[in-house]
Amino acid sequence: MPDQLTEALLPEVERWLRSHSWAAADRPVEALLAAKRAAGRAGSVSVVLPALDEEPTVGEIVRVIRRELVERIPLVDELVVVDSGSVDRTAELAAAAGARVVHRDDILPRIPTVPGKGEVLWRSLLATTGEIVCFIDADLREFDPAFVTGIVGPLLTDPGIQLVKAMYDRPLETEGAVVPAGGGRVTELVARPLLNLHWPQLAGFVQPLGGEYAARRSLLERLHFPTGYGVELGLLVDALDEVGLDALAQVDVGVRHHRHQDGQALGRMAATIYRTALERLDRTHRLKAADDLVHPHLTQFTRASRSRGFTPHTHPVTALERPPMLSVPEYRERG
Template identity: 60%
Template sequence: MRPDVHRWLRRRTYTATAWTAVDLAEARRSQGTTVSVVLPALDEEPTVGAIVRAIREALVHDTPLVDEVVVVDSGSSDRTAAVAAAAGATVVDTASVLPAHGRVPGKGEALWKGLHATGGDLVVFVDADLVGFDPQFVVGLLGPLLTDPAIGYVKALYDRPLTTAEGIVPSGGGRVTELLARPLLNAWWPQLAGFVQPLSGEYAGRRELLEQVPFVSGYGVEFGLLVDLAGRAGVDALAQVDLGTRRHSHQSDAALGRMAGQILQTALARRPAPGPPDPELLQFLRTADGVEAVSWDVSVTERPPMGSVRAGGRSRS
């Protein structure tokens, strides 16, 4: 493992249980900091209401940590907007935010317009399809931001149980991460190899930093934000927090292929100057103490065309 990644992992990896909502609410009050939570949503009627309700009950009413909860609806065909509003969220449609800029499809568009539609100094983004949502997710993501002014952006890491025909596998999921995003980061941005879940949909940042980088309209948004924010603020301004277990619906392989295509386009648009890719691949295992990094050498050797080998052999004979 690269020494800089090893240092970053030890310095900038946290556990959500390190903070309580009460302690962070006091820190927020003393700093005069405001907090917004944004949920991008498209046809999430079964889950969005419970998430909004949990945040408002635990972190607005019981403990004043969050100032506003905004659901950004990307033109849902179900009752997502109505359910979210009934649960207490402010609901905005992507078409109504910055109308002069038009409307393009994709999750990143909802996040970008959610940034505009909110006013918090700190902005927390949470996917609207989570099952069994825990408000401690929000607490954990806010912890580093409210206790360390040097940190500007925080990503979640977690286990993702994968539902299969044989039942629920306790770890797994994140197929696009393991097959595409992690190899890309390790190859071209190895300084970011320590992020366990680079595509996680739960993250938080300081508005002043988030407003300095572009938002990719589609599923490449998380990859783009990670690379761009590291380039803007430096890797040490980024952190990750272990949230434990995250459950959500799983998409088909075809849908994941389309997601991977958008992430690949995002990465290619940001690819650094030409040069050989880094040969190390860092993967992660869950252990009793958290997560453990495992390093692999994925370098390859390219043999010459056999015709040239045989031609060379004949010439020497």
């Protein structure tokens, strides 16, 4: 992270950005393998891909992970695709590429399943055994194994780290056009404002809703899992409450290429994420917009350069309201 940070950042977040934000290249794979061997059982790694109709991409992701991180360098112990009801060849292609494929409905069958990504991630804890669990979205294109090595790295090398999120550039690629920083629309319009205002300690996360993150099983098994799109925000907020900011980290893994949702799908995602936030605000009695509960600043990020990572820019969030004009004496005197 850069040396110059805006004054409106909380001192705790500024310190965290300097000490808990890394690049994947900071931890070479060979060093991770040595740390994994030294950790024994505590260094076992399960990679989980939640998948629903991801035929175009899931096979290549599995092939890359298996070739680079299972066979060439034995960093990943378990590679599991949890299929949540695909009607295409997702399960077939994932199995052919070398993953163990488990259907969502076959995990904990006594509890009826509901639709949603969070439901799949929650059930995956019963379908895996690694002490470090790494979640990777199954719609990624041009997949780089650094998405895995980057986010499991701090967990293997630092026993104080409990959860690691990937950070990356997220271009919007639609109909042949590319907007370099146009992806992550729900992040910028909904999740980032909510986190900055109500959980300002999390303002330093570049991709709070990103689907690529890893955590210790001992943490995940203690957290609530929202069943839908709110799972990433819910887990991040609850992890902060459970283990504190210094147990959380983020790693720059480059660029994320993936399928983009249409406007109505984004609206559904935004509503779910907003409700997830409201549930946590209500649970912790933080719904009132008092000065001591709302941090009136918004921190956003731009890519400085490939070597210098992301630069934070903080802006005030104004909430000044004028009274009804009828209460203004000059207005009433006008007749």
